[in-house]
Amino acid sequence: MFSANRASVFQFSVSKEMDCCQVGGQSFLLTVGKQSLLLQFKTPTGLYTHFHSCLSQHQSLLQDYLRIATYQRAILLNESDFKDKVVLDVCCGSGILSFFAVQAGATRVYAVESNPMAKYTKILVQNNCLSERIRVLEGKVEEISCPDMVDVIISEPMGYMLLNQKLMESFLHARKWLKPNGLMFPSYGDIHLAPFSDEQLYFEHHARASFWQQRSFYGVNLSALHGAAGEEFFRQPIVDSFEVQVLMARSVKHCINFMEAKEEDLLRMEIPFVFTLLQSGLVHGLAFWFDVAYLGSKATVWLSTAPTEPLTRWSQIRCLLQTPLFAKLGQTLSGTVLLAANDRQSYDINITATVDQSGFRSGNVLDLKDPFFSYSNPADIIC
Structure with missing residues (x-):
């Protein structure tokens, strides 16, 4: 089946018995019982973008207690670094780090996201009545124009072995918006x-x-x-x-x-x-x-x-x-x-x-x- 914009549309019943695995760099295999579905993407970027725009994927990220609690602790324990400051959140995903920055007193946060997850981030920002303090910028950090120089850059650019998915390059690229003596969170790896x-x-x-x-x-x-x-x-x-x-x-x-x-x-x-x-x-x-x-x-x-x-x-x-x-x-x-x-x-x-x-x-x-x-x-x- 095809939608009006010629994108493939399909239905596939899933359950807790579903098994899935990545096949090479551009395919994903879903299996339930004797039924299997092979999703093939034109590029590895397409695979990454699709799954990182799914709420189910972000739910698994948010449910990683150690990860979330560590980020919040790092930001709130250093409240003075965020209070009355301008912050840039690179590859923000659900925007959870942007919310932590506001909790620490940031006056403005620019949350950058290049995949369709950005529409959900905007909904969360609006529903939490923070549209005046968190502004979602859709696009790659290499391509967007940040309205201000920032005091702190926050992100979670880590993949397997620290470097997989190469988000670290975007994190470093964002330093062009960082004021002298500004901070990077994380700072080193x-x-x-x-x-x-x-x-x-x-x-x-x-x-x-x-x-x-x-x-x-x-x-x-x-x-x-x-x-x-x-x-x-x-x-x-x-x-x-x-x-x-x-x-x-x-x-x-x-x-x-x-x-x-x-x-x-x-x-x-x-x-x-x-x-x-x-x-x-x-x-x-x-x-x-x-x-x-x-x-x-x-x-x-x-x-x-x-x-x-x-x-x-x-x-x-x-x-x-x-x-x-x-x-x-x-x-x-x-x-x-x-x-x-x-x-x-x-x-x-x-x-x-x-x-x-x-x-x-x-x-x-x-x-x-x-x-x-x-x-x-x-x-x-x-x-």
Whole structure:
């Protein structure tokens, strides 16, 4: 069926048994019982825009207590940074951060949103009788014209591994509207990485390709694609949570100062690492998580996605090595992680790792835009 503007219109009954997953960078598969619906978008941007204009998606964001409470605490504990100030809310979504800024005393908030969610944000602003203090600007921050220079820029630009979806570039771009000595909330972020050992995860991921070993699938031999399937699956970062005991060394961190970093700095980031192993065993890959800090004049508030902290919608990310590396207690694992921005609103991850004492090395190239979710949580898929 087609609507008057030639957009596809369909009906699909859903229930709590519905399962959904992202398929590549531009498709989404919904399954209920024996019925499946594949949504295909012309571009990765179309996929992102569609789901971030859905109230169901924003409901899941607002129901993340840790995320919401941390932002409100960071803003209200630094009330003096917002009182009688002009604030810019980048990629505002539902506008919840704009409301927090008003609670802290901001006289004017410019809430910027480029997707259709902006119409709902306007309704919330009007219904809360704040139209005189919160003005919704529809469009990308790179394209809109902000009426005033601002004292504070607030946003939630974080995706998986901090950088997925590349909203951080828009956050940094917005500094062109920031007054001298203005504030950025968040102020800086740390990407953490550490080696892990998890034999079960490695073999479970490897076994996903065993489907393609079948030589008589309804009379068809699929085995010629087994190698290609294995390579594709190993290019997928794994979104999950894990026990801290699987980590084999203290983490190394890469710091990004949002007050100083330039947009071009995010196009290519090389993170060198040297880990001293705290236990002997097989290194199956590298685990990633991030922290962000809200540095105000009265208080510094942290939001952490570390495995030692309560689980957030960002979970953690694990990237498998193509071949596990054996290392002994006290030996060092060195190498680099190269994060290269791509045209799919995400990053390619290139990992190289060497056990210095033995010379054994391994690595992998992964696509952060196409992760594998080791748990069923559809609300977190677009992150």
